[in-house]
Amino acid sequence: MENNSWTRIIKPKSNPFELNLREIWEYRDLLYILVRRDIVSSYKQTLLGPLWFFVQPILTTIVFTIIFSNIAKINTENVNPTLFYLAGITFWNYYADCLQKTSGTFLANAGIFGKVYFPRIIVPLATILGNLYKFFVQFILLCIAIGVLAIMGKASVNIQWLHALVLLPHVILMIGLLGMASGNIISSLTVKYRDFSFLVAFGTQLLMYCTPVIYPLSYAQNSFFGAFVNINPITPLIEAFRYSMLGSGTFTPLTLLYSSAFCILTFTLSVFLFNRVEKNFVDII
Amino acid sequence: MQEKSISVENVSKVYRLGSVGSKSFTDDFKSFVGKVTGQGSKDKNIEENDRTSIGQSEYVYALKDINFEVNTGEVLGVIGKNGAGKSTLLKILSKITAPSTGEIKIKGRMASLLEVGTGFHPELSGRENIFLNGAILGMRRHEIKAKFDEIVEFSGVSRYVDTPVKRYSSGMYVRLAFAVAAHLEPEILIIDEVLAVGDTEFQKKCLGKMKDVSGHGRTVLFVSHNMAAIKQLCHRAIFLKNGGLLKEGDAKSVVDYYLKDGREISISKSWDNLNDAPGNENIRLKKISVSPAESETDIISIETGIKFEIEYVNYVEGKTTDFTMFLFNQDEIMMFESGIILSQNNDSVKGHYKISTIIPAYYLNSGEYHINIVFGESQRYFLYLHNDILSFEIEENGANKGSNLKRSPGILRPNFDWKYNLVDYV
Numbered sequence: 001m002e003n004n005s006w007t008r009i010i011k012p013k014s015n016p017f018e019l020n021l022r023e024i025w026e027y028r029d030l031l032y033i034l035v036r037r038d039i040v041s042s043y044k045q046t047l048l049g050p051l052w053f054f055v056q057p058i059l060t061t062i063v064f065t066i067i068f069s070n071i072a073k074i075n076t077e078n079v080n081p082t083l084f085y086l087a088g089i090t091f092w093n094y095y096a097d098c099l100q101k102t103s104g105t106f107l108a109n110a111g112i113f114g115k116v117y118f119p120r121i122i123v124p125l126a127t128i129l130g131n132l133y134k135f136f137v138q139f140i141l142l143c144i145a146i147g148v149l150a151i152m153g154k155a156s157v158n159i160q161w162l163h164a165l166v167l168l169p170h171v172i173l174m175i176g177l178l179g180m181a182s183g184n185i186i187s188s189l190t191v192k193y194r195d196f197s198f199l200v201a202f203g204t205q206l207l208m209y210c211t212p213v214i215y216p217l218s219y220a221q222n223s224f225f226g227a228f229v230n231i232n233p234i235t236p237l238i239e240a241f242r243y244s245m246l247g248s249g250t251f252t253p254l255t256l257l258y259s260s261a262f263c264i265l266t267f268t269l270s271v272f273l274f275n276r277v278e279k280n281f282v283d284i285i
Numbered sequence: 286m287q288e289k290s291i292s293v294e295n296v297s298k299v300y301r302l303g304s305v306g307s308k309s310f311t312d313d314f315k316s317f318v319g320k321v322t323g324q325g326s327k328d329k330n331i332e333e334n335d336r337t338s339i340g341q342s343e344y345v346y347a348l349k350d351i352n353f354e355v356n357t358g359e360v361l362g363v364i365g366k367n368g369a370g371k372s373t374l375l376k377i378l379s380k381i382t383a384p385s386t387g388e389i390k391i392k393g394r395m396a397s398l399l400e401v402g403t404g405f406h407p408e409l410s411g412r413e414n415i416f417l418n419g420a421i422l423g424m425r426r427h428e429i430k431a432k433f434d435e436i437v438e439f440s441g442v443s444r445y446v447d448t449p450v451k452r453y454s455s456g457m458y459v460r461l462a463f464a465v466a467a468h469l470e471p472e473i474l475i476i477d478e479v480l481a482v483g484d485t486e487f488q489k490k491c492l493g494k495m496k497d498v499s500g501h502g503r504t505v506l507f508v509s510h511n512m513a514a515i516k517q518l519c520h521r522a523i524f525l526k527n528g529g530l531l532k533e534g535d536a537k538s539v540v541d542y543y544l545k546d547g548r549e550i551s552i553s554k555s556w557d558n559l560n561d562a563p564g565n566e567n568i569r570l571k572k573i574s575v576s577p578a579e580s581e582t583d584i585i586s587i588e589t590g591i592k593f594e595i596e597y598v599n600y601v602e603g604k605t606t607d608f609t610m611f612l613f614n615q616d617e618i619m620m621f622e623s624g625i626i627l628s629q630n631n632d633s634v635k636g637h638y639k640i641s642t643i644i645p646a647y648y649l650n651s652g653e654y655h656i657n658i659v660f661g662e663s664q665r666y667f668l669y670l671h672n673d674i675l676s677f678e679i680e681e682n683g684a685n686k687g688s689n690l691k692r693s694p695g696i697l698r699p700n701f702d703w704k705y706n707l708v709d710y711v
Contacts, residue, residue, distance in 0.1 A: 006292075010380060010389040030420035037417055041408040044449070115400045116421055117380040192313075279383035282376070283300060 023119050030118060034126035039133055053137045057093065061086045068214050077216045077248045080155035083145060084246065088213040090142055091241045094135040094172075095179045095234060096204045101127045102183025103200045106191045106281055113282060120278040121271075124187075128180045135172070142245065158247030168244050170260070171237045178233065178263040181270035188270075188277040192284055212238055217250040233259040289392070290473055290504040291355040291378070296387035298348040298373050298528075346528045347373040351387070353523055353533055360495075360505040362519035362536055364512070364543050369525040371508050375399060375475055378506070393472030393504070396422055400477070402462030407451035411442060411461055414450050418465045432468045440464035467494045473504045492518065512540050544680075552677045559598065568660045568669040571637070572596040575656075575677045578643050586680040587698050590646035595658065596639045599627075604662050606633045608640055611657040612649075614696060620649065624659075647700035650693060651681045 024031070043049050061082060068074045069081035076084040102124040106113070109123055149155040189196045210228045212220060217239050220229045229235055236255040243249030348370045355361050363371050376382045378389060379397035404421040405414050415436055419429040429436075437443045440461040442453070450458060467490075476495065495518055499505050509515055515522055515536055522539035524532040532542050553574030556562035562569050578590035585591055593610065609624030625640065627633065655676035660668040 006390040006392050008380075008391040008395070010377065010384065010391070012384050012386055027420070027423070029424075029426040032426070033417050033420045037406055037409060037413070040413070041406055044408040112404045112421065114376075114381060115403045116397065118421060118423065282382045 020119060024122065024125075027118050027122055031122050031126055031129070034122065035129045035133070038126060038130035050137075053134055054141055057086060057089050057138050057141065060089050064089070064214060074215050075219055077218060079158075079242075079246050079248045080149055083142075083149060083155055084216075084242070085214065086142055086145055087242050087245050088238065090135065090138045091175065091238050092208060092211065092213045093138070094131060095175050096208070097131045097134070098128055098176060098179025099183045099186075099204055100200055101131065102180050103186040103190070103197070105183070105187040106277065107187070107197070110282075113278075121274060124180050124184055124274075127183075128176050131179075132172075132176060146245070160244050160247055163240070163244040167240050171240050171244075174260055174263045175234065175237050177267045181263070181266040184270040184274045185266075188273040191277050191281045207232075207234075211235060216242075216248070221250075233262040235259070288357040289354050290357045290359075291392075291506075292390045293351055293353050293378075294388050294390075296348060296351045296374075296377065296384045296389060297346060298370075298377060298382075299344050299385040300347050301344055348377070348384075348525075349528045351525075351530050353530065355504055355506065357392075357504055358499075358502040359521060360499045360507060360519045362515040362522035362539070363506060363508045363525065364510075364515060364522055364540065365525035370528040371525055372399075372477070373528075374525070375477055375506070375508060378475060391473065394423065395473040395475065396469045396471035397475035398422075398466050398469075398477065399475075401459060401466055405450055405458070405462065408449055410449055411437075411446040411453070414461070415465055418462065419469075422466065422469055423471070424469060428470075436464045436468050439467060463490070471503070473506070474498055475506045477508050512544065516540050552675055554675065555596075563671055563674070564597070565669055567599075567601045569598045569600070570595070570671075570674075571598060573658075573675055575675060578646070584680050585677060587649075587651055588646050590648075591644040591677075591679070592641065593644065593656075594639065594641040596637070597660075598635075598637050599633060600635055601633050601662070601668060602635055603631050604633045605629055605631050605664075606668065607661045607664055609659045609661065610642075611659070612644075613655050613657070615653040618696065620654070620696065647698060649679055650696055650698040651679045653678050 043052055046052065048055065064085040065081050068085070069076065105120070105124050105127075113120060146155070146157060146159070150157045186196050186200055208214075210225070210232050211234045212229060217229065217235060220226050236251040236259045239249035239251040240256060241249075243251065351370075351374065363374065365371050373382075375397065376399070377384050378391075379395075379399065381399075402418065404418055406417060409417065415433065416426065416429055420426065437446055440457075440463070442457050442461050445453065445457065450461070453461070492514060495505065495507065499518070507515070507519060519536040521534065522536040523530055524539050524543050532539050553572065553576070555572040555574075556570060559569050559571070562571065564570050573595045574593075575585065576592050576594075577585045578592045595608075599606070606627040607624055608627055609622055611622045612620040614620055623642070625642075627638075627640075653676060655673050657670070657672045658674055659670045662668050
């Protein structure tokens with residue numbers, strides 16, 4: 001019998017870099033339903049419901065404004081501090097949520113993965129997309145805040161339209177890829193060694209302080225840990241995001257290129273790891 | 286030539302025993318270094334999956350060199366004892382875990398039901414979960430939509446379809462889950478026996494659906510311990526034992542082979558070297574066995590009775606000693622404890638001894654049993670204790686084996702002398 005009539009061939013090992021796009025496409029409905037499930041189920045049985053999407057960034061922004069702007073008096077480069085922190089938090093939270101949620105993929109879904117097959121990568125993909133939805137909701141909050149503060153006369157609208165149209169989609173794609181990549185790498189490692197799951201929570205917190213979330217890059221460059229902030233691939237992305245929305249941020253095409261290359265490389269590595277782990281992880285988890 | 290739906294070639298699966306920790310990390314690191322430096326790690330010593338003995342190696346074969354093919358439209362039964370490798374085979378076929386060696390080729394859309402309700406989310410309503418579960422099992426959204434009403438009706442929970450499933454009773458939950466699974470229309474269906482748990486009505490529904498599916502020319506792989514169902518539903522069957530494929534053929538002959546010849550006839554363990562034997566400074570075992578009490582047959586069944594023997598060396602001198610045997614059934618219910626006083630008034634003597642007894646026929650029901658033994662001092666202290674030292678199976682008696690394979694209920698299987706008289710005409 002000719003080989004080509006078989007529709008599925010199961011072998012011990014497959015090409016590690018292969019991302020079976022056709023198979024993912026066949027399961028696109030599952031992807032859609034999982035994204036919906038994540039969004040819908042997260043605020044079930046709560047009074048405020050989807051309003052929680054707004055509460056967290058608003059409260060964090062208020063706290064940050066009081067502590068870092070009013071008490072610590074960190075300069076925010078002529079930008080209204082509220083908008084500065086809101087933009088930073090919106091962007092950073094997208095990365096941190098992607099990382100923290102995808103880092104538990106294998107452990108949290110061991111039950112399902114052990115009973116039924118579908119392309120495993122669907123699960124972290126759904127997480128990224130669900131978080132993207134949340135990001136857009138919070139992005140709209142940022143736009144509203146810009147408008148409201150402009151009307152109140154406390155800040156001027158400084159959106160760089162050209163950058164916003166061209167650069168923003170790229171920057172958002174990159175930070176999503178990086179979030180999923182770091183999450184996948186950690187979830188692949190935790191399958192065998194749980195140590196890495198302890199790292200995630202305080203690791204993301206430490207990383208936040210090395211990223212210009214609560215201070216502008218120009219402020220950190222003069223300090224002793226400026227080198228850390230400069231090699232952090234998230235730095236150019238968040239600066240470009242802030243520049244597009246608020247008209248202030250420090251980045252060059254070269255730093256952007258560096259961070260994009262870093263994101264794509266990490267993503268490729270994470271797919272490689274994920275593929276290696278997904279074939280046999282049921283036996284060791 | 287008959288068209289094939291599944292072809293399994295030389296498939297093996299190796300499992301590593303023991304826990305994952307810093308030791309496995311150093312092992313991983315060593316084999317990685319070995320790979321990089323080109324020396325390769327030492328050949329692993331892999332053993333067969335025989336659970337009655339304790340092996341030396343850390344690696345065992347859960348499956349070894351399995352070859353078989355399934356024709357399109359055929360219902361293939363997979364039988365074997367617990368631990369024979371059936372579930373591993375299903376997991377490999379369903380792509381849940383990869384084989385260690387070999388290759389499997391599959392033609393057509395496949396769905397496996399190793400569990401019902403996989404991926405149900407407690408916070409979501411029945412309606413949302415139907416879509417979620419269907420999509421996880423590989424259905425497209427429009428297919429689920431088209432069958433939605435049918436699924437709800439089949440499940441009989443239409444009134445609660447917008448209630449979160451966490452408020453469902455367990456019965457409703459299972460019915461809804463099964464309804465989704467039953468409306469899958471794959472070309473190949475893999476069903477594990479776990480589906481057949483639940484009440485009789487549920488089992489009937491499940492088996493009825495299976496007949497339906499196979500009636501429509503689809504290929505089915507069916508794993509079960511229910512030999513009557515295998516004989517009734519399957520065209521062919523394969524029999525797995527200790528990870529190997531022992532017999533393949535038409536369902537009836539494989540089932541008969543499994544029931545009659547495929548099992549150990551009497552279980553015994555013996556140790557030639559006293560240093561390797563189980564025991565301690567008080568007691569060393571030499572031999573332990575169970576066998577049918579009547580020698581003309583080889584199989585322990587309800588009507589044979591069971592002869593239990595143990596040989597051991599006693600090192601305890603000048604004590605009051607005793608021996609007790611505990612028998613448990615497969616549900617871990619203790620059937621009885623029974624024993625003998627070996628020495629009284631502190632007069633035990635060193636030596637090689639033999640203890641035996643007979644459990645009478647028509648006493649215990651059919652099923653799997655295991656034995657714990659205890660040597661004691663003054664009926665208060667342990668000299669030596671060994672749990673699960675032997676396990677054995679009591680078969681149904683031959684007379685009932687034909688059409689009715691069902692086990693009689695109850696833990697005892699007495700053969701009472703019943704009397705029946707006409708007292709008076711009315």
